[in-house]
Amino acid sequence: MLVDLFENRLALALVVVLGVPAALVAYVVLVEAVISRLPRRVSAAIRPWLWLAPALAFLGVFLVYPTLATIYRSFQNRRGDAFAGLENYQWFFTRSDTLNALRNNVLWAVLLPLLVVGLGLLIAVLVDRVRYEVVVKSVVFLPMAISFVAAGVIWRLMYDINPRTGTLNAALDLAGGPRVGWLSTAPWNNLMLILVGVWMLTGLAMVILSAGLKGISPELLEAARIDGANEREVFRYVVLPLLAPTIAVVTTTVVIFAIKTFDIVYVMTNGNFSTDVIANTMYKELFANGQPARAAAVAVVLLLATVPVMVLNVKRFRQQEEVR
Known part of the structure; x- marks a missing residue:
């Protein structure tokens, strides 16, 4: 066989x-x-x-x-043999657990791009034109070589409350502090999950932003310095405006990932302890609860959440093409 x-x-x-x-x-x-x-x-x-x-x-x-x-x-009943109207959408927007998943997605969509783009830009600027630049970038980019599922497994072990397994609680034990249930203590558990995404995506943001940074003409930077601008003013008034299109690309990419995040939450908590997100809700409704119509409604909500980001991205690309 x-x-x-x-x-x-x-x-x-x-x-x-x-x-x-x-x-x-x-x-x-x-x-x-x-x-x-x-x-x-x-x-x-x-x-x-x-x-x-x-x-x-x-x-x-x-x-x-x-x-x-x-x-x-999404407009049919559970068996798919009758029209149910907006019943599935009413279910989604009237239940506390689904609204909690929607709230968590908003939290991901705000914090993840902010942290990823901020750290990526900071690292790209700090290691630019130094001898160990390649080493630092390789270390920061290394998490991108593994899958999000593997990252979830790694960080679930690091967050384990048993200090023999959990790295963070082992450090707290050595410092004489109390052990913390990182994945079961709300609302901090959502932040700990988001940090896993930050660990994974910061390398990608750093590489893209570093490429944009190296594309800036050194003559422009030197001219600003000759005119009396200090390094902070050069970064604020010259580097940031020129990097704005690149930052927008990275930000929209990370926002889309944050909206449809699934792997990390599924592996580490499966949505328990108020950490559920829309994609995981869709998965559970389809495969655990046997509710394909509700799962389809959740999928449509997820699609509608990503559409505005894509529309803004397309408009920005068109504006760039018009400038060129």
Whole structure:
């Protein structure tokens, strides 16, 4: 049986690795053969759409259709055989546990970008143009090499109340302080979870902001210093405005992650002790409570929460393109 399973997976892998590229090449050859027989004006008009057709098909099948199906499912009952109206949304916005998850998501969306971008910018500025810059950046960026699930396991052990396991409580024991239930003491447990995200994402923010910092012309900085500006004024009036687009990119990326955070909360607390978030609520409703309609409603709420951030991001990109 294991041999058959291995063979089936091997066949599937061969199909994916060889079959999909071969199909795309055959599609391109066929499209160009057909277009070459058409008048030049017609071929010029339809060629871009035919080249985009595979990508649009993938987007339609794997993004647009699931989104529309989820929205439709959120207006049905549990069995999916009758229309329930806004009942599932009413359930979400009238329960204390779901509202607590929504509040925690707001907390993540505020604190995580603030800490990640602030620390990333601070490290990028402090280690810029020093001999040990590469070493510091490598150490700070190292957490990005592991998954969020692994990070959750690591930090769950560090927060353990047993000083033989929990690093923080072992340090408190050595200092003569009381042990703390870091993951069970509200509201500090939410902050401790957010710090895990900060530990993971600060390296990413630092690398991006450092690249933006190195892109600033040294002549501009030197001109500001010649005009009498001190280092604080150079940073405030020259560096920060020039880094603003990069900071906006990092901030929106981290905000989106904060809104849809799941792995850290699921691994470390599973939403217990008032630490639940929207994504974890959706998971529990679907797989633990057997409520696909409610889970779909939670997914729609999560989607609506990310849409404004994406819209602002798109507008900012368009403004940058207009300036260029």
